[in-house]
Amino acid sequence: MCSTCHNEEAWPERYAVASVKFPSGAEVSFGGKDADGNFVANDSNLCIECHQGRESKKSVDASLAKFTDPDGVDAGIRFRNIHYFAAGATLFGADVQGAYMYDGKEYAGYFEAHPLNKCQDCHDVHALQPKVEACAGCHGTDEVEKIRLNAPDYDGDGDTTEGVKSELDTLAEALYAQMQAYAEGTGNPITYNAAAYPYFFGADGKGYAAWTPRLLKAAYNYQYYQKDPGAFVHNGKFVAQFLIDSIQDLGGDVTGYNRP
Ligand code: HEC
Ligand code: HEC
Numbered sequence: 001m002c003s004t005c006h007n008e009e010a011w012p013e014r015y016a017v018a019s020v021k022f023p024s025g026a027e028v029s030f031g032g033k034d035a036d037g038n039f040v041a042n043d044s045n046l047c048i049e050c051h052q053g054r055e056s057k058k059s060v061d062a063s064l065a066k067f068t069d070p071d072g073v074d075a076g077i078r079f080r081n082i083h084y085f086a087a088g089a090t091l092f093g094a095d096v097q098g099a100y101m102y103d104g105k106e107y108a109g110y111f112e113a114h115p116l117n118k119c120q121d122c123h124d125v126h127a128l129q130p131k132v133e134a135c136a137g138c139h140g141t142d143e144v145e146k147i148r149l150n151a152p153d154y155d156g157d158g159d160t161t162e163g164v165k166s167e168l169d170t171l172a173e174a175l176y177a178q179m180q181a182y183a184e185g186t187g188n189p190i191t192y193n194a195a196a197y198p199y200f201f202g203a204d205g206k207g208y209a210a211w212t213p214r215l216l217k218a219a220y221n222y223q224y225y226q227k228d229p230g231a232f233v234h235n236g237k238f239v240a241q242f243l244i245d246s247i248q249d250l251g252g253d254v255t256g257y258n259r260p
């Protein structure tokens with residue numbers, strides 16, 4: 001509704017949202033902070049009231065706290081779902097810890113370096129779809145899936161002309177393969193279906209019930225990537241980091257990849 005964002009008492013002003021708290025507890029603002037250290041309101045903060053996901057590294061860690069063996073299958077472990085379209089969590093990256101970030105690794109924060117770094121810079125605030133014609137001026141194309149500028153060869157396939165999306169898609173495929181190999185190893189094969197709750201299924205066709213803490217973290221990140229279809233634009237570097245780390249944590253060989 002119009003009144004979701006507009007203050008109808010003072011039409012067409014928008015509600016002034018100075019900062020937004022994410023599921024991890026971290027508080028951020030597209031308006032940054034003023035000289036006194038107070039958060040400054042910005043229209044794009046309206047978007048992240050909702051587009052923040054519903055879980056975080058913190059909530060995943062908390063849910064796994066009592067399962068101390070990283071490779072121990074336990075029927076008490078439940079899948080945690082980031083939910084849909086957590087674009088704000090991707091854009092702010094490590095600052096809000098929406099994806100599962102592995103201890104001891106460094107992660108990219110807010111993708112502020114991009115000249116368009118707020119939701120409304122790229123998305124029409126009413127129609128919502130990205131204003132792709134705005135990309136061509138700098139990237140030479142309005143086909144966003146082909147955009148690549150200075151990204152390293154994340155997936156290590158030697159192709160440095162493919163779009164950032166292809167780099168990340170290859171890593172996500174490798175992560176899925178690694179999850180399947182790991183699950184075979186515990187004797188509990190796993191499959192994924194993006195369109196059917198609860199997304200991960202066992203050999204009996206029922207919701208997957210043989211999680212280990214390690215597998216759950218990787219699955220959380222795999223689902224994260226599937227459910228932010230704009231992740232490659234929102235913060236490709238952060239995404240490459242958590243996908244590669246998930247593969248590595250499951251015992252995969254990541255020496256061929258280029259972690260940014
Ligand atoms: C998701 C939040 C959101 C919703 C919902 C929304 N708007 Fe907006 N609207 C904005 C933002 C943000 C701006 C300012 C952005 C800009 O100027 O491009 C804006 C700008 C406007 C403006 C121009 C205001 C000005 O000062 O020039 C009008 C008029 C408007 N909206 C009408 C509507 C109507 C009517 C609806 C309901 C059918 C609606 N909006 C729903 C976020 C929203
Ligand atoms: C009140 C919560 C809320 C706010 C505020 C909000 N969104 Fe959304 N947005 C949603 C939900 C829920 C969906 C999914 C709707 C669906 O799948 O039917 C969505 C969908 C979208 C989509 C996908 C649209 C599509 O058709 O695929 C885009 C893009 C988007 N929002 C961008 C924005 C931007 C940009 C803003 C800020 C100007 C914003 N949203 C503010 C809740 C919100």
Ligand code: HEC
Nearest residue numbers: 047051085087088091116117118119122130144229230233
């Ligand atoms: C640098 C430009 C840019 C910024 C900044 C940006 N987006 Fe996006 N976003 C895109 C593009 C481009 C796509 C479309 C990717 C595609 O279609 O393959 C997209 C996709 C999405 C989608 C998925 C739409 C769908 O139907 O698949 C949502 C939701 C979304 N963005 C919301 C947001 C929100 C909320 C913000 C702010 C937190 C934001 N975006 C910031 C460019 C941007």
Ligand code: HEC
Nearest residue numbers: 113114115122134135138144147148149150151164232233
């Ligand atoms: C004003 C120029 C400008 C515009 C307009 C622009 N970009 Fe960018 N884009 C950049 C710059 C500069 C970078 C590199 C930022 C950095 O990493 O420091 C970049 C990086 C990117 C990257 C990462 C590329 C890589 O190799 O890692 C993607 C994806 C991207 N932009 C998508 C978009 C999309 C989608 C749009 C349109 C909605 C858009 N850009 C509009 C200048 C622009």
